[in-house]
Amino acid sequence: xxxxxxxxxxxxxxxxxxxxxxxxSLHSALWLVAVLFLAGAxxxxxxxxxxxxxxxxxxxxxxxxxxxxxxxLLGADAGAVKSVFRLPAYLxxxxxxxxxxxxxxxxxxxxxVELAPVKGSGLGGGTAEELGRELFGRYLFAFETIGVLLFAxxxxxxxxxxxxxxxxTPGRGLRAVQEVRKAEIKENVD
Amino acid sequence: xxxxxxxxVVLLKAVLVxxxxxxxxxxxxxxxRKGSALxxxxxxxxxxxxxxFDFAGxxxxxxxDPVKALTKEDFVPPGSSRFxxxxxxxxxxxxxxxxxxxxxxxxxxxxxxxxxxxxxxxLNAGILFMFAFLSLAVYGxxxxxxxxxxxxxxxxxxxxxxxMISYEITMGISIAGVLAAYQSLDLHHIVxxxxxxxxxxxxxxxxxxxxxxxxxxxxxxxxxxxxxKRAPFDLPEAESEIVAGYFTEYSGxxxxxxxxxxxxxxxxxxxxxTVLFFGGWQVxxxxxxSSALGPLIGALVFGLKVAxxxxxxxxxxxxxxxxxxxxxxxxxWKLMLPLALLNLLATSAYIVWS
Numbered sequence: 001x002x003x004x005x006x007x008x009x010x011x012x013x014x015x016x017x018x019x020x021x022x023x024x025s026l027h028s029a030l031w032l033v034a035v036l037f038l039a040g041a042x043x044x045x046x047x048x049x050x051x052x053x054x055x056x057x058x059x060x061x062x063x064x065x066x067x068x069x070x071x072x073l074l075g076a077d078a079g080a081v082k083s084v085f086r087l088p089a090y091l092x093x094x095x096x097x098x099x100x101x102x103x104x105x106x107x108x109x110x111x112x113v114e115l116a117p118v119k120g121s122g123l124g125g126g127t128a129e130e131l132g133r134e135l136f137g138r139y140l141f142a143f144e145t146i147g148v149l150l151f152a153x154x155x156x157x158x159x160x161x162x163x164x165x166x167x168x169t170p171g172r173g174l175r176a177v178q179e180v181r182k183a184e185i186k187e188n189v190d
Numbered sequence: 191x192x193x194x195x196x197x198x199v200v201l202l203k204a205v206l207v208x209x210x211x212x213x214x215x216x217x218x219x220x221x222x223r224k225g226s227a228l229x230x231x232x233x234x235x236x237x238x239x240x241x242x243f244d245f246a247g248x249x250x251x252x253x254x255d256p257v258k259a260l261t262k263e264d265f266v267p268p269g270s271s272r273f274x275x276x277x278x279x280x281x282x283x284x285x286x287x288x289x290x291x292x293x294x295x296x297x298x299x300x301x302x303x304x305x306x307x308x309x310x311x312x313l314n315a316g317i318l319f320m321f322a323f324l325s326l327a328v329y330g331x332x333x334x335x336x337x338x339x340x341x342x343x344x345x346x347x348x349x350x351x352x353x354m355i356s357y358e359i360t361m362g363i364s365i366a367g368v369l370a371a372y373q374s375l376d377l378h379h380i381v382x383x384x385x386x387x388x389x390x391x392x393x394x395x396x397x398x399x400x401x402x403x404x405x406x407x408x409x410x411x412x413x414x415x416x417x418x419k420r421a422p423f424d425l426p427e428a429e430s431e432i433v434a435g436y437f438t439e440y441s442g443x444x445x446x447x448x449x450x451x452x453x454x455x456x457x458x459x460x461x462x463x464t465v466l467f468f469g470g471w472q473v474x475x476x477x478x479x480s481s482a483l484g485p486l487i488g489a490l491v492f493g494l495k496v497a498x499x500x501x502x503x504x505x506x507x508x509x510x511x512x513x514x515x516x517x518x519x520x521x522x523w524k525l526m527l528p529l530a531l532l533n534l535l536a537t538s539a540y541i542v543w544s
Contacts, residue, residue, distance in 0.1 A: 061326055065351050069351040
């Protein structure tokens with residue numbers, strides 16, 4: 001199991017680098033699919049089968065497809081990034097470097113982390129039933145709170161999208177154009 | 191020694207499942223060629239013949255088409271990535287065939303006191319595994335549309351991504367109530383639950399399992415047909431609007447792979463419908479699992495049911511005209527999704543009160 005985790009870790013890191021360093025947004029999205037798929041495999045190795053499948057289904061199958069949809073809608077060329085070295089990139093790099101440093105120090109300190117399968121760890125197990133019991137039992141409040149939060153975000157998105165669909169103001173809108181045309185037709189008939 | 195036998199059994203099952211899916215896909219291709227000819231009142235697929243015998247079109251679909259595709263020039267549009275151009279058809283076929291790994295195709299086989307399940311991978315969340323891999327297949331379409339450097343292909347890919355997401359949501363919610371009634375995600379267990387009869391008359395198949403499951407079946411079947419991107423849902427490739435959509439720039443074996451992926455998707459969709467709503471390998475009024483020849487009969491019955499739904503999909507494809515795009519999305523979001531939610535509510539109420 002440990003060997004599988006190490007191999008998956010290396011692969012995930014390589015793909016994550018692909019996400020950051022790709023010049024085109026669509027390539028980044030494809031690398032992201034690989035990262036999320038491998039993260040699903042990681043869950044499967046840890047005996048959390050349900051979580052593994054849901055990870056692939058929701059993230060790789062649905063969320064990234066929405067991103068790809070937006071990238072393609074905005075135009076394939078508009079997604080090309082000229083240079084990755086900008087201020088946010090430097091800041092992100094510094095943060096990532098710090099995190100990597102902490103992890104390396106932790107690994108060198110000789111502290112032992114038990115890598116145990118989810119089953120029998122007291123955190124519920126890998127099946128849908130056990131996960132459901134945990135979510136709707138011990139973590140019910142957190143679960144419902146996240147639900148309300150997501151619902152609020154959804155409503156916000158709907159309101160933002162609906163805002164732009166208000167009828168065009170008279171004078172420069174479609175209705176004004178139609179009125180002018182009607183008047184023209186009337187003049188011609190008269 | 192036991193481990194070796196176990197490994198051999200798994201390998202044998204893998205070969206069997208792969209062979210079954212590919213052969214069924216070829217069967218559907220043949221049904222499509224001959225069936226479309228029958229429906230349109232013409233003689234189809236009769237060009238390839240040996241001394242005048244065309245073997246009912248089998249020679250055309252099994253020999254002539256693949257040979258033609260293999261010997262054609264493999265054209266890659268200039269300016270696009272060779273690697274991604276080759277990856278797209280692969281992504282359209284591979285996840286679909288993987289999805290078949292969790293389908294139980296017969297009752298357990300008992301050999302020398304050991305029980306062998308006729309299912310390649312016995313996963314606890316089997317049905318979700320199928321959903322996950324079917325949802326990955328859309329990347330093949332979208333990537334093909336993008337990598338072809340062509341406005342028509344891009345439009346096809348764009349249409350595919352929006353269509354897939356819309357119908358995937360309906361598909362998932364439509365069977366949520368069914369799964370709640372089974373109280374299981376394990377496909378093997380789901381099929382075992384469908385033995386016996388309801389009130390002594392109807393077989394206890396998924397479609398009769400609760401009073402509302404027939405609605406779930408209709409919604410699921412329509413949604414899964416939209417997932418296969420065929421008429422009346424074939425907007426990603428709509429020939430009369432955007433040339434051939436996402437595979438306009440594909441030729442030869444890569445084009446054939448897209449084709450194979452489409453037909454493998456039909457087979458997997460039929461298998462899903464059979465397992466969830468039509469009793470999988472169960473034979474009505476007869477307990478197959480207990481008899482000695484059970485596994486063989488069960489597997490045959492399962493194959494027949496899958497073949498029936500494959501043919502049904504071909505008939506639908508050649509009978510209905512294409513939707514307009516707003517109608518397509520409207521059908522999913524304004525009609526099928528509310529109906530699926532309503533069905534979930536009604537089924538939940540039925541489960542709680544009965």
